[in-house]
Amino acid sequence: MPITRAKSIDSLYEECKDFDLVLVPDAPMASALNRRLDQPHFGPFAITPRRLAARRREQAEDRLAFLEIIETTDLNWKETSYAVGNILQCWEYQGTSEAVLDYEQFATTATHTAVDCIADMDTTSTRLTEYSIDADTSVAVVGFKQLTELERSILPPDYETVDPFTEESFDHPPFRILDSPAAVVDVVLDTVTPENAGDVAVVLDAASQYSSLIESALEAADIPYYGGPGFTDDARHRAFLQLLRSAHAGRDTRVGDVRPLLTQLGMPIDIEHDEKRLYDLDHSEVDWLLEFRDEIRTSTFEEAIDAYEAVTDTTIDAFRDELATLGLLDDVVTEPAVDRLEFYLQSYEVPVDRENEGILLADAKSAAHVDRAVVFYLGLDEGWTHSSPRRPWVDRDQEFERNIRQFQLLLQNGVDQYYLVQDTNGGSPVTPCLYFEELFDEDFDRFSDLDSLQHSRAFRPTQDGFEREALDVSPEEVTALSQSSLNTYVNSPRDYFFSRLVDNPDKEHFREGNLFHDFAEFYVSHPDVITTDTLDEVATVMLDEVDPFLRGVDREVRLTKYRIGLQTIVEFLDANSPQSGGFRTPDSGRGKNFFAEYYDQPIDSSITERWFENTDLGLKGKIDLVHSSTRLLDYKSGAKKSAYSVVKHSALDPPSDKPNFQALLYLAHQRTEHPGEELQFTFFHFLETLDDVVTGDRSLENCLTTVTYYPVTYEGYIAREDTFTELQEEAANDCNKTFSQVEYEEYLAFLDVHEFPETRDKGELMESAFARLLTEQMKQSVGDYKYVKKGCKQALRHLLRIRNQNYFAGDVDAFEQFVQDRLSELNARRTGDERFPVQGLGGDPNYRYVDNRDCILEGGSR
Numbered sequence: 001m002p003i004t005r006a007k008s009i010d011s012l013y014e015e016c017k018d019f020d021l022v023l024v025p026d027a028p029m030a031s032a033l034n035r036r037l038d039q040p041h042f043g044p045f046a047i048t049p050r051r052l053a054a055r056r057r058e059q060a061e062d063r064l065a066f067l068e069i070i071e072t073t074d075l076n077w078k079e080t081s082y083a084v085g086n087i088l089q090c091w092e093y094q095g096t097s098e099a100v101l102d103y104e105q106f107a108t109t110a111t112h113t114a115v116d117c118i119a120d121m122d123t124t125s126t127r128l129t130e131y132s133i134d135a136d137t138s139v140a141v142v143g144f145k146q147l148t149e150l151e152r153s154i155l156p157p158d159y160e161t162v163d164p165f166t167e168e169s170f171d172h173p174p175f176r177i178l179d180s181p182a183a184v185v186d187v188v189l190d191t192v193t194p195e196n197a198g199d200v201a202v203v204l205d206a207a208s209q210y211s212s213l214i215e216s217a218l219e220a221a222d223i224p225y226y227g228g229p230g231f232t233d234d235a236r237h238r239a240f241l242q243l244l245r246s247a248h249a250g251r252d253t254r255v256g257d258v259r260p261l262l263t264q265l266g267m268p269i270d271i272e273h274d275e276k277r278l279y280d281l282d283h284s285e286v287d288w289l290l291e292f293r294d295e296i297r298t299s300t301f302e303e304a305i306d307a308y309e310a311v312t313d314t315t316i317d318a319f320r321d322e323l324a325t326l327g328l329l330d331d332v333v334t335e336p337a338v339d340r341l342e343f344y345l346q347s348y349e350v351p352v353d354r355e356n357e358g359i360l361l362a363d364a365k366s367a368a369h370v371d372r373a374v375v376f377y378l379g380l381d382e383g384w385t386h387s388s389p390r391r392p393w394v395d396r397d398q399e400f401e402r403n404i405r406q407f408q409l410l411l412q413n414g415v416d417q418y419y420l421v422q423d424t425n426g427g428s429p430v431t432p433c434l435y436f437e438e439l440f441d442e443d444f445d446r447f448s449d450l451d452s453l454q455h456s457r458a459f460r461p462t463q464d465g466f467e468r469e470a471l472d473v474s475p476e477e478v479t480a481l482s483q484s485s486l487n488t489y490v491n492s493p494r495d496y497f498f499s500r501l502v503d504n505p506d507k508e509h510f511r512e513g514n515l516f517h518d519f520a521e522f523y524v525s526h527p528d529v530i531t532t533d534t535l536d537e538v539a540t541v542m543l544d545e546v547d548p549f550l551r552g553v554d555r556e557v558r559l560t561k562y563r564i565g566l567q568t569i570v571e572f573l574d575a576n577s578p579q580s581g582g583f584r585t586p587d588s589g590r591g592k593n594f595f596a597e598y599y600d601q602p603i604d605s606s607i608t609e610r611w612f613e614n615t616d617l618g619l620k621g622k623i624d625l626v627h628s629s630t631r632l633l634d635y636k637s638g639a640k641k642s643a644y645s646v647v648k649h650s651a652l653d654p655p656s657d658k659p660n661f662q663a664l665l666y667l668a669h670q671r672t673e674h675p676g677e678e679l680q681f682t683f684f685h686f687l688e689t690l691d692d693v694v695t696g697d698r699s700l701e702n703c704l705t706t707v708t709y710y711p712v713t714y715e716g717y718i719a720r721e722d723t724f725t726e727l728q729e730e731a732a733n734d735c736n737k738t739f740s741q742v743e744y745e746e747y748l749a750f751l752d753v754h755e756f757p758e759t760r761d762k763g764e765l766m767e768s769a770f771a772r773l774l775t776e777q778m779k780q781s782v783g784d785y786k787y788v789k790k791g792c793k794q795a796l797r798h799l800l801r802i803r804n805q806n807y808f809a810g811d812v813d814a815f816e817q818f819v820q821d822r823l824s825e826l827n828a829r830r831t832g833d834e835r836f837p838v839q840g841l842g843g844d845p846n847y848r849y850v851d852n853r854d855c856i857l858e859g860g861s862r
Contacts, residue, residue: 002169003439006412009033009371012142015162020138022046022162023155025146025368025406032371046142049151053131054124061123062088063348067325069117075110077340081347083114090393091125095149103392128154143409146368146402165405170412175380175452177423184420185213187455188376189221197223197358201372203410205383206363214361214378224358231350236316239264240308241342246278246289247296248335252551253278256505258289265289265311274505276548301337302329322350368409375414380421380447384433407435423448475830478823480613480620483662489822490659492845493829497836498852508549512562513637515542515594516686517624520569520635521608522595524578524625529599530570539563541598564693565637568686572700578607579628614669618819623666631680632666640685643707643805651760652818655842658849661815667709668812668819679709707806714808718799719751731798738791741782750777760804765796 007015009029013036016022024030024046033046044052065084069075075083090100097119101107119126131154133139139159141147178184192200202225204210215228231237242261246253255262256274267285278286288311296304301323309315323329326344331337362370364377364384386403388396411417422430429446436444444450481489489496519538523530530538539562543555550558596603607627613620625633649656650664663681670679683705692698710717717723724747727739739747750773757768765771775792782788829836838845838856847853 002441003172003408003411004165005168005170006409007164007166009036012162012164016046016140016142018138019140019160021052021133021140023049023052023139023141023147023151025143025151027051028367028371029142029369032369035371049147049154050124050128052133053128053154055127059124060349060351061125063350065114065118065121065123066344066348068121069114071327072117073113075113077343079110080114081343083108083111084118086111086391087114087118088125089389089391091129092148092150093393093395095153096129097125099393125150132156143368143405146405164409170408172411172451173417173419175419175421175447175450177421177447177452177454179422179456181209181213181422183455184210184378184422185217187418187420188214188378189217189223191374191376192218192221192223192359194223194358197225199373201360201362201370201375201414202378203362203364203370203375203413204378205365205381208379208381208383210378211361218359224355225361226354226356226358227361227363231318231322231352232345234316234318235264236312236314237319239312240305240316240319241345243289243292243308244296244304244333244338245342247293247333248338251277251279255281262286262289271503272506275507277550280548296333299333300330301333304333318350318352364410368406370410370413372413373415375417377411377417377419380419380433382431382434385435404435404438407433408439421447421452423452423454475827475832477827478830479615480618481819481823481826482619482621483660483665486661486665486819486822487659487849488851489826489840490655490661490842491840491849492838492856493826493836493840494838494856495845495850495852496826497829498855502852502855504851506549508546509637511546511549512542513635515545516565516569516637517609517635518594518596519566520573520624521593521603521605522599522601523570523573524608525603525605526599526601527573529601535563535566535570538566538595542566545594561687561690564690565687568689568698568700568703569635569684572684572686572703575700576627578625612669614672617668617672617816618823619665619669621662621666621669627682630670630674630677631682632670633682633684634662634666636683636685637687638685640688640703641683641705643705644801646683646705646707647804647807650815652814655840657842657846659840659842663707664807664812664815665819667707667807668815671709671711671812676711678711680706681709682706709807709812711809713810714803715751715756717808718756718802719748723799723802724748727795727798732791732794734787734791735794735798736791738778738782738788739795742778746777746781750774756799760800762797762800765800766793771796 009032012029013033016033017038021043022030022033022045024033025048027048030046030048030051037045062084065088066077066080069080069084070077073080086106087097087100090103090106091097094100098115100111101115128150133154133156135156135158137156139156140162141155141159142162143164144152144161176187178187188200188202202214204214211228215225218225232241239261242258243265246258246261249257254274255269255276255278258278259269259274262269262285265288267289269281269283269285273281273283279290292304292307299307302320305316305320305323320329323341326341328337328341360370360372364379365386384407386399388394388399388403411419421432423446424430432444432447432450436450440450442450448454485496485499488499519542539559542562543559546558547555591609593603608625610623610626611621612623623632624635627633646660646663649658649660663683667679667681670681671677685703685705688703689698689700692702712720721744724739724744727735727747729736731739754770754773757765757770759765759768771792774796775789778788778792779785828834845856850856
């Protein structure tokens, strides 16, 4: 069925103007009809049934009933709220307050108590139940199907119904697709000014992100609005509630968890402390908060408010009044009391005084009529779908019919309607509101499948904004990249850009890793200072340093981890004593060493923590240990990676989704110091054998991953006689058997004629002409046997394994050019030639490895 066209307010007024009384389903429609009265009218004209019966502005009777019951009975807050919700809902659908007691599963003692209490209250539902319209009153009912049973109960025997719909279909405007919620909000701001705000309405799902976005955008633009934020949206109220929550959050509360609160309290803390425990932070800025947490268990809510107002120099009288209404003001701020308060604020909307001027923000699930000339509809996604109550007194089909009629009316408000939507969010399609499935005949999964227009974001000119000061300074050229900067830049240039601007908190694993590195460096210089007993002391000292990041229950486990890691480092260095490295770059990057200061012993080593900056190559970094002139070693506290993984993630064309160029970068520099030599880079994963220690099966070799650089091309390496000997003796059985029957000269001649494919993929290699020709050659030389065909496949796998687990001259040459290209590109972007894009060389970034995720819009290159 298509969307049915709704009658205009003017048309409805013409049909209803001769009646004494017009009943409508919602207050905005009543107001719109009343504004069209062209002659004096005695008494109400257009009105909702509830407003007519109550003779007053509607009140949230669920909240009022809740407050009455918790004050006059012994029921707890949650069972009271549950009972009140069921009673009022059943009353609405069945017409009497006692109707809920007809359902055995709901007729609990608490419900009986609540029913008796509510029966004595002067609620709108009570007045509606008792009210009846005089029989001689001429009554028109607009949208009879949208009225509930309780609302219909006041109708006289004779009345006229007015259908708010015509028999025509509504030719709805196209869905205007934008690429982000911010772009959607920008469209609204491009249209609205303080002068025309009274002619505009915005309809949205109040629980969606659009709500906070549009509110903050309108505030920033000084455009008045109403119908938006409620009692708990007040920043002062949120901060006070978080203060109460944090007081009972335990000793493991992190600084980052309470950062918004600290900001509100005027206690800024550097972001580097975000992941530390608040209780262990030695900063005077948080002393007040810690004292408040210690004293809160003997303080009343009123005393807590007094303390909050004193430290923030603000007042929260509305919050104080609400606590008095709840009877909490003189109660001690216990954790159960805070839980009850939070439950209440989540369950009920506390009334607030509003200025009813400016843009109207309307909740898509609350009203069907918005009497404004221009109406923007934001989102129109599945969040607009009503959730029908799952109660036995609710007719689900009738409820669905009521909701879909309201939805159709809502879509047609105003002279001009604008449906502003997103087609995707986070890379996934946005599901349109489920009512569209009933209204449209066509099949669709997303808004772009419907009548839609794609819009690019229009950047609005701003009158003010940040002040700018022109600087006559040329951008400083970047001459060298570290491995971490290169990894970040290749994954996402925009993330690299923000990493130069934004500070990030200290991380637990960074602190741990630095301490292990400092210990390893110290041990190389002073092995005589460290004994078996000393390692226990070192582990304890490390634990104390990392303790601010840990939960209390983690301490014993971490102490064991540190003790085993330290022992593994000692055993490795004892068994593999470093040799004088001949690493000629001067030590210009050595920082402080924790253990050198702890033991008051200087470190003066030419092989540990060696800094280099090779501007010819555009590379820089710090090498943990120059184990020998041809072997570099890096300590790793993370999980072990294979040589295959190391090489795979240093790929250039295209880059890996987890780019990591550390080994390749350091080897590129090392070969400039030892040209023509075979070089090795070893990752020492000193925590890899934690589980093996328990079983007594630890092996240092299991901690090591080594990649080798060979100063020849890959083609030259596999053509060596040593490689041919591996095929005869060290590869798989059928390979050994096959190649043992041919001479090296025949193998070399084959490689001289046929070029090994560039691929690193096993499947592509096996399907290549090279594989076919090698098999044919071996069959001619050895014989057409099954083991020959299988042996050739094993040989190819062996040769490919060599390529995929090592570096060769061509790989490092390509990497050096790759770095020069990145530097040229980076410096061009730094001069303003183009923006730093979100996408890296491999396309969309791997967001798991993006450090500044909050600064980057997903899925874009802007």
